[in-house]
Amino acid sequence: MTSRVPTTIFYQTILEKMSLGFQRTSPPQEKSHSVKTAQGVIEFCLVRSIRRRSIEIRVLDHQSIRVRAPRFSSESDIESFIREKAAWIQRKFVEAARRQAHLAKRKYAHDQDFLFLGAKYPLNVNPTQRRRVQIDFDGRQWKIHVPILESGEHQQEQLIRAQLVKWYRQQAGEIFGGRVFHYTRLMGLKPQKVVVKTQKRIWGSCDYRKQNIYLNWLLVLSPLDVIDYVIVHELCHLEVPNHSKRFWRKVAGVLPDYQIRQQWLKNNALDLLLP
Ligand SMILES: [Zn+2]
Known part of the structure; x- marks a missing residue:
């Protein structure tokens, strides 16, 4: 249903053998466990649910996973499932660590580059006596005026971030609107609603059922070709x-080269995230 952010992690497999062990566990509770695998010890929290029919593993960050399992599956089944997926989990841990390191490096400060429609532009930050933050994009850079603050760098960064996000969202609304209009006419479709919003894990x-489509405003950082792909x-x-x-x-039929666009999104997903 969705084109997911490729760096996010979602894994689901039907557990073929379900145990009939009747353990009494309250469904919404999360419990902490660990399991020894060929890749080392993996810690996990376990959520059981009466409605689940399969075991799902979600990698939360560079060192923790959450496992959702059917209420009556046995611990040994869950553990062997995790063991089976241990190499995959380790790979996702490495990816998550890389993502965190990448995001930690980025600063909303003078001369830092940010993407817009697939190209990088620097922030030109000017401290001023004004009380409000102001942002202007002239096609070469963002000129940002920030109030000189006593409270320091961090607060200034937060102000710049908020302003930049606001700017991106505004651009996303305008640009996506135009592209959606173009493709709905081309394809003879009429969505009920097109909503540009913040989506944590998907583009x-x-x-x-409602015939609505939702687009992540962060896509405005990627080239128009890629935006078009997600819209189509x-x-x-x-x-x-x-x-x-x-x-x-x-x-x-609409975009014969869609695979190239899809690949760009996969390769550059890290750069499309804002800390
Ligand atoms: Zn899809």
Whole structure:
């Protein structure tokens, strides 16, 4: 249904063998466990649910995972499932650590580069006596006026971030609006609503029943080609609510080179995140 942020982690597999051990556990409680695997000890919190039919592993950060499991699956089944996926989990830990290090490096400060429509531009930060933050983009850089603050760097960074995010969201609204208009006409589709919003883990999504599409404003950091791909992807879901062959044929019908655009999104996902 969604084109997910490639760096986010979501894993779900049907557990073939379900144990019939009747353990009494209250469903919403999270419990801390650890399991020895070929890749070392993996700590996990476990959430059991009566409605679940499969075990799901979600990597939360560079060292922790959450496991959701059917209420009556045995601990040994859960542990062997984690052992089976240990190499995959370790890989995701490394990715998460890299992501965290990358984000920690980025500062909302003078001369730092940020993306807009796939190109990098620097922030030109000017402390002023004014009380409000002001941001202008002239096609070469963002000119930012920030009040001189006694409270220091961190607060100034937060002010710049807030202003930049506001600017990005505004641009996203305008740019996506125009592109959606173009493609809905081209494809003969009429979504009920197109919403630009903050989405933590995905670039876009589609509510097939309501015929709405949702776009992540962060996409405005990527090239127009890539924005178009996500828009076309979600628009195609208005007709085909899955990732079947028919769906991809439909996407390719509009954007024959969609795979290149998809790949860009995968390769550059890290740069599209703002700390
Ligand atoms: Zn999709």
